[in-house]
Amino acid sequence: MRKDNSAGGALAIGLIVMILAGQCYGQLKIGFYNNKCKNNVDFDVEDFIRGRVELAFSKDPTLVAAMLRMLFHDCFVKGCDASLLLDGENTEKTAGPNRTVRGFELIDDIKRALEDEHLCPGIVSCADIIVIVTRVTVFLANGRTNYYLVETGRRDGITSLASDARDNLPPPNVEVSKAILLFEAVGLTKEDFILLMGGHTVGIGHCALFENRLYNYKGIPGASDPSIDVTFLQVLKTTCPQGGTSGNFVNLDQISPNFVDNSYYNSTLKHYGVLQIDQDIALHPATTKTVSYFAANGAVFNKKFGDALNNLARVGVLTGDQGQIRATCRMVNPSY
Template sequence: MKFSSIAGVALVALGFIFLSFPGQCYGALEVGFYKGKCGIWDVESLVAGIVEEKFSNDPTIAPALIRMQFHDCFVKGCDASILLDGPSSEKTAPPNLSVRGFDVIDAVKDVLETQIICPGVVSCADIIVMATRDVIFLSGGGQYNVQTGRRDGLESLAKNVDLPGPQISVSDSTAAFQRKGLNVTDMVYLLGGHTVGVTHCFFFQDRLYNFQNTGRPDPSMDRELVKTLRLSCPQTSSGSNIVNLDQNPSSSSTVDNSYYTEIMEHRGVLQIDQALALDPETSDTVTSIARGSDFSTKFGQAMVKLGAIQVLTGTQGEIRKSCRATNTPPS
């Protein structure tokens, strides 16, 4: 994006009206942290405008950025460590090899650092959270304000990546989320991010053919869904094909509560998704969300809570000049 187009983008983005007010705090973070820090430019409007332009060309950046925020925050906190390049960085860990959307973050950072002349002010960690908020809204989700003021981490190691896998049990998933300061309700809402996006066949192919070495499909999966998914995921295939996580074709690209309706009807694709609707610890919450109308609000609240995990503020960390490298490379 050229400097001459930024003003127009900013004006479009000013149409975003949020529910909270500047000055509202969440821990060490603050809504409106960047107000007045880049001269005449409103940082959040600039981010929103750039993200809207990217989204208009590729709506699939919505699930990509939702996933990026989760993968960043769940590993050593929301410090943009997932963005750092390097031979043993978090990017190289198997769960992160398919993470994408880095170009969106780079585009925002480039504008802020070089085109509006506001260097060293806006952290990459905050850009991730703001950009994710914006694509959720653009995909039909609710509008919510985000707290900012994060600083960027200096370390990114593949060995630190401890993300819960798609075959994890509800009890183990609950424990993993609790270690991050998130409760079971937060977990159910955050897994609702699967309302958009796709997954590769190899993450659930066993459920179609040989569930738990029984030689049969997972009995908890709807029979018609088994037949449908087998067409996309033949038993002899490599598992590289992709399918929608939300199998409702009318809402597979919309951030809504359809995911919960689907798993209540035994149409969950991933094992953990289906388990949420069946486990006594989470089934009542799933039912409430599927039958209610407040998913957008509470999903936004859960994303805000996710974005507050182990943040670096004040004199901690740094503000990177490039989101892909620390300001002081290791010697």
């Protein structure tokens, strides 16, 4: 446990399924970029991105948490259109929940490289880069167990508003029943919700996000959440002293925080949940049975986590002639 003022902790998400090649959803499909690069028809877009990500991950393994969070924060707000990447005074990036999202530089570097006239200029969307990069980081953080296939063919949005992020991203203290409804509203199931919460297997939580559980539970001064394990409560209070060092953080998964696996669920079952929602999904009657199942079945989680990520990555996508393919991920093309 250490102090860090740049890495965010909040909803992040993660992993693994093998989808049959050729399967598609709408105009998304596996292998969309095959033979699409006009100046280099044999160029493998996904393999190129994988190489870039492997190098970045070797220097910073926490990229998996950053990318899972970026994918969720982009897709859950008006769909997976890379609107989170746009710079500006009132864009999604400036909203409170997004101020600690990171990984933008890696996306920029990959996009800049792809735009080289000898590689694949004007073809690969920023939205697809986010999805592909997330897949690679999850694969690497899972011990290279499975390289689940992703659909591509998304296009980039041209609108990004901070108010949309504030209005649509679930807060860390959201009630389970409300969270399920929010996920269903964008076409995701209750199981998707539980699986995507499993992305907290590699996330962190800043003290400011859960300090009320330690010192002011349900508005009662000095009260602590009784659902927190007694010993763990003391650990949290040591890391997060009342009234200070809110930039300190703890791992959301107390068992194997640097590895994408099912241990997050086991952590919550031990009453080591850090955020309110982390602990609540282990206790709520609508979710506890599924949490226990994934806690006991790691292989099933690995497969279904990838399913859930692909379901998330289909939310509100732009395809065909919708949106644009941005030349730079941080700004809309000048013609707009």
